[in-house]
Amino acid sequence: KNQVEQSPQSLIILEGKNCTLQCNYTVSPFSNLRWYKQDTGRGPVSLTIMTFSENTKSNGRYTATLDADTKQSSLHITASQLSDSASYICVVSEDTDKLIFGTGTRLQVFP
């Protein structure tokens, strides 16, 4: 069964610190992997999209990595800010383009 699992479920860090969120998937055949940021009360917003041939992609302080062999991805946030407090959702696309969503990691950044 195609699944996307994220860890941890929730995370609390202090402002300025770095953190890494994990995503493991069993989706096959694989097309692409995305990370979305979802602020409370808002819709998800795309941070990065990576295809099979890409193993790292950055968007400002956000860096996503992808290991298609082990079917793992991570999202690294550098020098966290209060505005990074949100849920981060890993989404994997089958080659039919259907999206399989993870349940997300809830990140809280405290001053």
Added chain:
Amino acid sequence: DAGVIQSPRHEVTEMGQEVTLRCKPISGHDYLFWYRQTMMRGLELLIYFNNNVPIDDSGMPEDRFSAKMPNASFSTLKIQPSEPRDSAVYFCASSLRGWYEQYFGPGTRLTVT
């Protein structure tokens, strides 16, 4: 562009009542998606349209749910009759390039008592 617009933002209704959620996609986008989000199950695709035509409705939970897209700028998701287990946040998203880059609306939080 104002982005994807959804209404209402919040809806509270009693079990058995009909509920209609509305979505206006980004102008020029020819794909429209309806999702449901709950704490337990995360985001789930309900149905999607291409050029106003429903392509895949396999995610629609049961016959109580129906969706229409009468034109390129408007879509509705209807639940009749509503049940407490339908309580969730319903998102609409639109895309210019199929599945690749979807833009989500702010969502409608539905509570069925």
